[in-house]
Amino acid sequence: xxxxxxASTTPADDSGEAPFGPAAALSCRECGTRYPLSPVFAxxxxxxxxxxxxxxxxxxxxxxxxxxxxGPANIWRYAPLLPVPADVTGKQNLNxxxxxxxxxxxxxxxxxxxxxxxxxxxxxxxxxxxxxxxxAIALEAARTFGLTTLSCSSTGNLAGAxxxxxxxxxxxxxxxxxxxxxxxxxxxxxxxxxxxxxIEGSYDDVNRFCSELIGDPIGEGWGxxxxxxxxxxxxxxxxxxxxxAEQLGWRLPDNLVIPxxxxxxxxxxxxxxxxxxxxxxxxxKPYKIYGAQAEGCSPVSAAYKAGHDxxxxxxxxxxxxxxxxxxxxxxxxxxxxxxxxxxxVEDVDDEQIVDAIKLLARTEGIFAETxxxxxxxxxxxxIETGQLDPAAETVVLNTGDGLKTLDAVSETTGPTATxxxxxxxxxxxxxx
Amino acid sequence: xxxxxxxxxxxxxxxxxxAEVQADGATLAAVIESLEKNHAGISARVLDEAGKLRRFVNxxxxxxxxxxxxxxxxxxxDGASVSIIPAVAGG
Numbered sequence: 001x002x003x004x005x006x007a008s009t010t011p012a013d014d015s016g017e018a019p020f021g022p023a024a025a026l027s028c029r030e031c032g033t034r035y036p037l038s039p040v041f042a043x044x045x046x047x048x049x050x051x052x053x054x055x056x057x058x059x060x061x062x063x064x065x066x067x068x069x070x071g072p073a074n075i076w077r078y079a080p081l082l083p084v085p086a087d088v089t090g091k092q093n094l095n096x097x098x099x100x101x102x103x104x105x106x107x108x109x110x111x112x113x114x115x116x117x118x119x120x121x122x123x124x125x126x127x128x129x130x131x132x133x134x135x136a137i138a139l140e141a142a143r144t145f146g147l148t149t150l151s152c153s154s155t156g157n158l159a160g161a162x163x164x165x166x167x168x169x170x171x172x173x174x175x176x177x178x179x180x181x182x183x184x185x186x187x188x189x190x191x192x193x194x195x196x197x198x199i200e201g202s203y204d205d206v207n208r209f210c211s212e213l214i215g216d217p218i219g220e221g222w223g224x225x226x227x228x229x230x231x232x233x234x235x236x237x238x239x240x241x242x243x244x245a246e247q248l249g250w251r252l253p254d255n256l257v258i259p260x261x262x263x264x265x266x267x268x269x270x271x272x273x274x275x276x277x278x279x280x281x282x283x284x285k286p287y288k289i290y291g292a293q294a295e296g297c298s299p300v301s302a303a304y305k306a307g308h309d310x311x312x313x314x315x316x317x318x319x320x321x322x323x324x325x326x327x328x329x330x331x332x333x334x335x336x337x338x339x340x341x342x343x344x345v346e347d348v349d350d351e352q353i354v355d356a357i358k359l360l361a362r363t364e365g366i367f368a369e370t371x372x373x374x375x376x377x378x379x380x381x382x383i384e385t386g387q388l389d390p391a392a393e394t395v396v397l398n399t400g401d402g403l404k405t406l407d408a409v410s411e412t413t414g415p416t417a418t419x420x421x422x423x424x425x426x427x428x429x430x431x432x
Numbered sequence: 433x434x435x436x437x438x439x440x441x442x443x444x445x446x447x448x449x450x451a452e453v454q455a456d457g458a459t460l461a462a463v464i465e466s467l468e469k470n471h472a473g474i475s476a477r478v479l480d481e482a483g484k485l486r487r488f489v490n491x492x493x494x495x496x497x498x499x500x501x502x503x504x505x506x507x508x509x510d511g512a513s514v515s516i517i518p519a520v521a522g523g
Binding site: 030040041042043044045046047048049050153203204207208210211212214215216224226227230262310312313325327328329330332 | 438439440441442445451477478480486487488489490492497499500515517518519520521522
């Protein structure tokens with residue numbers, strides 16, 4: 001199909017500055033049709049996903065690096081590479097990012113990794129998951145488009161991130177979750193005072209509902225961060241790639257292990273790494289991207305292992321609810337990236353997830369939510385099965401805080417002993 | 433056999449802005465053929481060059497994702513509700 005551009009205009013703000021910074025247009029990832037920057041998400045020609053295309057600041061990597069390094073300790077240090085205005089730091093936003101890259105020597109020793117291991121710990125974001133990154137970008141797009149209600153379909157973390165960002169920015173929020181989420185995530189989504197609606201169904205049912213709501217007059221003026229603002233929202237995940245490279249001293253690791261829910265995060269991290277190479281901010285070298293799923297919701301892993309390039313949806317059944325998307329929108333692209341980079345897609349069962357949560361906590365003092373258990377568990381499995389080279393440098397993502405998914409470990413963790421407050425009792429319990 | 437088809441925003445240029453239209457057919461393939469008769473051009477948006485559902489289109493017949501059943505051969509009972517939805521949301 002010939003690449004075409006659908007005519008319209010891109011909004012300009014009152015100052016005359018580009019409200020989307022270096023972003024030039026939306027482009028269909030399937031057929032290349034270009035659209036003006038607007039709150040649309042699917043291609044009119046082929047239904048393919050739209051993503052932000054840029055006029056990147058090429059030609060002066062040293063100057064760009066200095067500008068980034070002089071920026072704030074949050075994602076806005078990368079504003080020259082994001083669809084946001086240059087004065088974004090002056091807006092009411094949660095300012096997420098610049099989370100710790102933890103050198104995980106103890107975990108590396110346990111897993112037999114000799115090439116170096118890092119945990120990118122995104123539990124340090126304002127609402128304790130990586131979702132603050134994507135919501136921050138979507139919020140700025142909503143502001144530019146004049147939308148007044150911030151919304152989403154969510155497996156929990158996103159609902160909290162949207163509720164908090166909306167509260168901070170003075171937007172109304174109305175978020176939708178499956179009815180059976182973990183208590184911690186429900187509370188974290190509700191506490192910010194917006195509307196929280198539990199839907200009787202799975203995440204995929206919630207997602208479908210939101211897709212239909214946006215086509216209804218009710219949805220006018222609404223910014224569904226992961227539906228009609230999805231092209232902008234997704235770009236927030238690129239900042240994980242930028243931070244990892246910058247925190248490593250402006251270089252790329254050999255391997256990255258990334259969780260897969262919809263697959264958006266993994267595809268955008270790859271996009272971010274490619275941009276860094278193109279901009280000359282890092283040396284061009286090979287890297288491998290590994291995707292991690294829970295066995296109870298592993299449609300991408302199943303497709304990878306079967307050699308397929310399409311993903312057959314499944315009905316999720318796993319404790320890793322933040323990854324429980326049975327019909328992952330970006331699944332086909334995850335397969336492309338894993339194969340292109342020489343990585344893989346693997347899955348672990350619920351018991352392995354819990355073991356991995358405890359392993360990370362015990363070795364590095366990081367309490368991950370179930371998604372972090374999935375990535376660490378998959379990392380262990382990749383090494384055991386010879387799919388990941390332990391002599392190579394690896395970064396594994398923890399995308400959320402274990403306090404949100406206490407249920408996953410509460411049955412198998414607790415006091416070592418309950419005793420009377422005496423030294424004798426302590427001794428009798430065999431703890432002296 | 434008549435079904436009620438919910439049309440996503442990006443296809444409403446083919447239905448004169450209507451969010452819901454009627455179509456005939458005992459299977460999803462027949463329903464799409466019927467849609468094409470009354471709203472020329474819509475079929476090529478939903479189906480690829482090989483006549484298969486495009487990979488970023490989700491279609492539901494009475495709340496069931498047709499990828500869990502028979503795809504284009506999925507039966508569409510009289511009075512059924514068919515929803516066509518872009519698959520690129522969520523996550």
